[in-house]
Amino acid sequence: MGKVILTGDRPTGRLHLGHYVGSLRRRVELQNSGEFEKIFIMIADAQALTDNADNPEKIRQNIIEVALDYLSAGLDPEKVTIFIQSQVPELCELAFYYMNLVSVQRLQRNPTVKQEIQLRGFSDNEDEQNRKGIPVGFFTYPISQASDITAFRATTVPVGVDQAPMIEQTREIVHKFNSVYGETLVTPEMLLPENAVCCRLPGTDGKAKMSKSLGNCIYLSDTTKEVKKKVNSMFTDPLHLQIEDPGHVEGNVVFTYLDAFCKDEHFAKYLPDYENLDQMKAHYERGGLGDGTCKKFLFNIMEEMLQPIRERRAQYEQNIPAVYEILRKGSEVARTEAAKTLADVRKAMQINYFDDADLIAEHTRKYQK
Ligand code: TRP
16 A cells, blocks of 8 residues: 555645745655655645634635645645545544544643643633633544544654644544454554754744744745845844844744755855855854845745745636636545545444445344244
């Protein structure tokens, strides 16, 4: 059996550079590696609704944005299946059966769920002051995610570290299912980003994470002008006041981004004073290298990366119906695939009554006098 990838994103906003270095760029490489028999990329609208029940319009608006970001980043619908989660109802049925294999306590211990409960302001202590209880659908979304992964018999799930508890939970469900009902489901492996800085790109303000609500993101769809403005306003080293002052590269967003994006060949092209990033960092730390030069360099590198993405986006934007058609076709392919797994699951659980000749024969004998 060949290797299969499944991964996805919640359509709650346009994708930013954090998504690009953390996952998108890698997906395109994996797509072109020829190592995988099938690749499924899912727009997780149903999962996004688990904590956006009151705002389906936000999700509805962002599906196309995420699809455009995927395509413009270089995902090729000829090579990967891009689909919308809610259009594959088989996933719900799988989740419904998996729910019986997971305890409430186990879900409560899931670190990602725990953290998100805090972040979303949900409370398990629903009282007068804080009436925002935890939606059941939100609480159980790790189970739904196990359905997403297993439905496509994914061997490989490329995600960021924050998703580790989800993959772990999926593996437990697979193990439990297979031991109760017989070998049916495939155990997935998580595939983490290679480069440590890629796991979590900080915001332009130096905050730990790019986040829409903090307004510290560079979006894949940003214009040259927007990117320039954002790079120029990046948080650097507050102690580096004069060019001659020694600077710090740790916690300096410009250098963190350079760690993520810069290759040696960029120096020859845009900053021939240095051969590589180590030399440049050493000069900055010694003193004598200004933030303006560093920012200009970073901007050039980012533009080189973003320009082709922008051009592809502009092309797809000219044909939105075709993009929806890609999603419709992808969802059809995904349904067919998930239906196969669902049939296996029903058979393993012996709830495929109408296909079960033995069952009918058994009951015929039981009542034959
Ligand atoms: N939970 C993921 C996120 O928030 C999105 C997602 C849903 C996903 N289902 C998945 C990722 C299955 C990988 C596999 O980013």
